[in-house]
Amino acid sequence: MTTSTGTAPASAAIPADQVPPGGDAARGAVLLSGITKHYGDQLAVDDLSLTIQPGEFISLLGPSGCGKTTTLRMIAGFEQPDAGDIRISGQSVLGEPPYRRNVNTVFQAYALFPHMTVAENVAYGLQQRKTPKAEIRTRVSEALDLVQMRQFADRKPTQLSGGQQQRIALSRALVNRPAVLLLDEPLGALDRQLREEMQLELKLLQSRLGITFVFVTHDQGEALSMSDRIAIMRHGRIEQIADADTVYARPASAYVAAFVGQQNFFTGPVAESGAAVEAPEGLVRGATAELTGVARGQAAVRPEFVRITAESTADPAGAASPVNSVRGTLLGVAHLGETMQYLVQVSDDKSLIARRPTPEAPSLSVGDAVVCSWDAANVLLFPADDAAADGGYVAPPAV
Structure with a gap:
């Protein structure tokens, strides 16, 4: 990964040293090139460039207002950059709505439908895509098995604990088999012990599936324990990006050190x-x-x-x-x-x-x-x- 301080037009070519193994079209590769986002006079993301490798678990870490969630929302398609380019699996997704990007997002608020069973919640996205019923049944069962929740398929979300609801939210996102899974502080509502257990489960699940995970958090413990690399953000830019050992032992600035x-x-x-x-x-x-x-x-x-x-x-x-x-x-x-x-x-x-x-x-x-x-x-x-x-x-x- 490299960061950029110069202006990068939307049509800018991706530098050779940023192209992921297998080419920039490799499934799950995410390339951000000079993306900028304003909200009125406020600069939320400032000419940010980032390469995320296929199958990588990367965390965007920083305090409130640093631009991490805005960056995630631009990858997801909930926000559009004012400048720059976003490529997922080699394709520019500028202007594309979320449902046309091969990504799914898990939020801190699980947003499960309370009137539906667990299985119906997981199946909802497939039904919207007109997936055949037999395939839906198979894929829902597989997705629930991934998070060890198949035995709860007939329960309603209100009959589940917070950790179980989080697993269902993950299952609902994974059932669509996205190239990239985006996670916006998904563990923030859990108590400490359950949050630490879910950190281990998330990392094991990501390693097993090989899906690219982009995880947004302000909790350094989460980022250090799960990530292949951590991007520490400040004022809409990346201050340092490296593995956990490097950012802890060799911080690039006093900001990162603190x-x-x-x-x-x-x-x-x-x-x-x-x-x-x-x-x-x-x-x-x-x-x-x-x-x-x-x-x-x-x-x-x-x-x-x-x-x-x-x-x-x-x-x-x-x-x-x-x-x-x-x-x-x-x-x-x-x-x-x-x-x-x-x-x-x-x-x-x-x-x-x-x-x-x-x-x-x-x-x-x-x-x-x-x-x-x-x-x-x-x-x-x-x-x-x-x-x-x-x-x-x-x-x-x-x-």
Whole structure:
């Protein structure tokens, strides 16, 4: 995948390096070329280009208003771009209504017909297409088997749990055998445990069927657990697209670093020829000189890389070092199951989060004087801007 910043006319040829294996006509390939969408004066999607491979599970991830749902709706045909081209399985679908695109969409609201049985709900789309009755019966049974719901075929949706209704919505979409399945935050109405179970089932189902899945979510956990690639969106553009390991460990910007997972940010003048940031809390040094030629920078450290010890037991030499080490007062401790989380006040207006595996977590109490430290290899360096505050979690100020 590549992103585009230039203007791409609707007739623009697809670059060779964006053509999916088997050619751009491969079933399930989706190519967006320079698509733009305005709502009045508001720019929702800004000259976005994206290639989705056949059979890929890709997530569009970002906060509300970043353009992810608008992008999905343009692929589905519920919205038309103001500029650019959309190709599905090699064919431009500009101007085509949803029912003429080989896609189906699953929404957060399942939109099942309450007066119909499960089987009738699943069969509805096939009936609208005048599919022969014998074929309908066979395909409905197959679609219900895919989601392990055949035994509920004669029930009404109101007799099913939320997770079961979600499975029926999936079955209804899959029975039409689309080349691309679009999912718009379909798990948002489920409780946490059921949502996590459905994440696993969705990924297994997609792997089994080989259908292209385009999944829209604001939940980073969903995107990280299911996706072959994740496209993190910001202001109608793609900030970074990569697999889960890459976007988590090697974010392309402070915005991505803040949005995916949690970060402790330190801001200040760049020091040591671009290898460190001189923050008010101390010098934060990275492993390489990432900020050469930059005046101010941000250093980011994930909570799981922060070591925490009582000041009374800290190594005197390490505790005194101003590099990648800060002193503070413990504000709170949270038990997260497999990990313990510590909130530490490190200055009048800044706090820091440390997270340690429960078996090795130190026994500390609120009010304890502590020392937090981390290795240079775990420091990410970015030019200073407003990206972190714009995109995701930043440790709250001390209170």
